[in-house]
Structure formats: structure tokens, C-alpha cells
Amino acid sequence: MKIAYLILAHNNPRLLERLIAELSSERATFVLHIDSKADITQFERLRAMPRVLFCDKRINGAWGDFSLVQATLNMMELALQHEPQTGRVVLLSGSTLPVQPRSYIEDFFQRQTDANFMEAYPMPNEEYGKRIGRLAHYWVRRARPLMRYRWKLQDLIIRYAPLRDYRKALGELQPMAGSQWWAVTGEACRYMLDYHRQHPRLASFCKHVDCPDEFFFQTILGNSEHGKDLQPSITYTDWQPKRDSPETLTQSYLAHFAQPVVMASERHNCPLPGGEVLFARKFNEEPWQVVETLLENNQRKAQTTLSPH
Numbered sequence: 001m002k003i004a005y006l007i008l009a010h011n012n013p014r015l016l017e018r019l020i021a022e023l024s025s026e027r028a029t030f031v032l033h034i035d036s037k038a039d040i041t042q043f044e045r046l047r048a049m050p051r052v053l054f055c056d057k058r059i060n061g062a063w064g065d066f067s068l069v070q071a072t073l074n075m076m077e078l079a080l081q082h083e084p085q086t087g088r089v090v091l092l093s094g095s096t097l098p099v100q101p102r103s104y105i106e107d108f109f110q111r112q113t114d115a116n117f118m119e120a121y122p123m124p125n126e127e128y129g130k131r132i133g134r135l136a137h138y139w140v141r142r143a144r145p146l147m148r149y150r151w152k153l154q155d156l157i158i159r160y161a162p163l164r165d166y167r168k169a170l171g172e173l174q175p176m177a178g179s180q181w182w183a184v185t186g187e188a189c190r191y192m193l194d195y196h197r198q199h200p201r202l203a204s205f206c207k208h209v210d211c212p213d214e215f216f217f218q219t220i221l222g223n224s225e226h227g228k229d230l231q232p233s234i235t236y237t238d239w240q241p242k243r244d245s246p247e248t249l250t251q252s253y254l255a256h257f258a259q260p261v262v263m264a265s266e267r268h269n270c271p272l273p274g275g276e277v278l279f280a281r282k283f284n285e286e287p288w289q290v291v292e293t294l295l296e297n298n299q300r301k302a303q304t305t306l307s308p309h
Helices: 013-025 040-048 066-082 102-113 147-160 165-172 186-198 200-206 216-222 225-229 253-255 288-303
Strands: 002-007 028-034 053-054 088-093 096-098 183-185 279-281
Touching: 002 066, 002 183, 013 028, 013 040, 013 096, 013 102, 040 053, 053 066, 053 088, 053 102, 066 186, 066 200, 066 216, 088 279, 096 288, 102 288, 147 186, 165 200, 165 279, 183 288, 186 200, 186 216, 186 225, 186 279, 200 216, 200 253, 253 288
Parallel strands: 002 028, 002 088, 028 053
Antiparallel strands: 088 183, 096 279
């Protein structure tokens, strides 16, 4: 099976290099989107690595903004143009590392050829922060030049601006939400791209949705035939209560990741039950010893020739 790893990155080039090296094989292609605000020269050495493609269409990304969806769409297009027979498409961040050896991961995907690992649950869901206001209000971009005044402006919009008719934009689609990070089949990837091309109104609407990266793909796939049997996310995250982002993964997590089968955190920020995970985020380059220890654990597991359940 051909696997395309799509990686959104803006920093940590050393970490990104290790991620690619750990997953590299004849089966794998890596499609990188480096945020246009980042200094591309710090990533140049990655061009020498085998089967690494850079997106020439670099997007100026902003947290919770449609720019992240557009960057992902660009990577999806490039991956399938480069290898039309891609059987698995995996979306990762540049702060992600595998918690299993490459052979284990490839065997896992080979055993579950038709599975789509994507969180997608109905909105609204107040407990997990997926309020219908994410769609019904007009949301401004979280970036310059409005960043300094962003929250004051957003508060005024929520208080006084008329609600948006999200039903008109969605048509018969049930709004769905879930984690940004997914691993879908090549067929499901092609379906999402085709839907995007055929329904441009959805993308236009999502340019002013709150966190469309947790809504756009989930709503498209969750309402399709591919959405009938979605599997849990295979990327580990640990979300503490009332936090806007997951915890940075430190030494204290390594014992969990060293287990033969690694399960999702109980705090995975989703009402759906978690399952086995293959990747984890978010890591930093400091302290580097955390990265080295994790990858050494993966090497030890590889020597036992484990197979996923």
C-alpha cells in the first residue's frame, strides 16, 4: 500500500526531519506544507530526503482559520497527482512523532485497508466546545493586522451582528466536528477533494467559521458513505480541562508510549471512545532527549516484530 503523509509545519525542522526519517520507506511519500511566514531555508535540507515533496503554494496560516484547510487541500491534491494509486493519506503536524515502529504502522494500515480514522460527531456539542456559534457567527481571522483587536472585534460581532444562515451553506449536510488530524483511504481523500470542487459554497462559507479545520473535512466525510464506519483518531493528544490546546508531551508520557499497544488518552477531547494510536502530538525539540528516548523505544519494539491487533 502506498502511503502519503501530509505534514503541516511552521517550526521545529529538526523534529520534522526525524519524523520523516522514522516513517521513510519505499511505500511512503511525504508532502510538506511550510507556513509562508516561516523561514524556508531552515527546512531546505529536507529536500534531499527521498520521496519528500514541498508544496509550492505556501499559505499564510492562522490558528483556527480556513488557511489551514486550504493548505491541507493543496497537499491532498499534490499527493494524489504524484501517486494516483495512493491507498492511505495521513494528516500530521510538524510536532508529531510515531509511537510505533514504521513496520508496525505500515502493517496496521495494510490490515485495515478500508478504515477511515477520523473523528466526526454531530454539532452542536457543548461539552467539547463544538458550539453551533462556530457556524452561526461570523469569525474574523486570528492574525495580523487584526490580531491586537481581534477579540474585542469578535465580541462586538457576536453581540450585534446578525447570525449567518449556515443551513443554506450546508444544505442537507449534518454539521460534524472532530480532531484536525486524520488518516483516510485514498478513495476517501479523492471523495473529499471532489466534493470540495463540486460544492464551492461550502469552502466560501467556511472562510469565516471558527476552527474550520475541525469541521470542513469531518462534515464532508461524515455525511458520506465513507462516514458510516469511521474509526477513532490514531493520533494521541492529551487535553487538560478548559485548555485551548493539548499538553506538550514530556518525559512523563514515555512509559505509556513504550507499551506494545498504545491507546488514546482518556482526555482526548472527544465524546467518542478512543482506540489504538500510532502517532502522538505535540512534541518540542527541547529537551531533545525526550525525542531520542521515544524513538529508541520504537526501535526496541521493532525488534520484537509485533503486529497490530
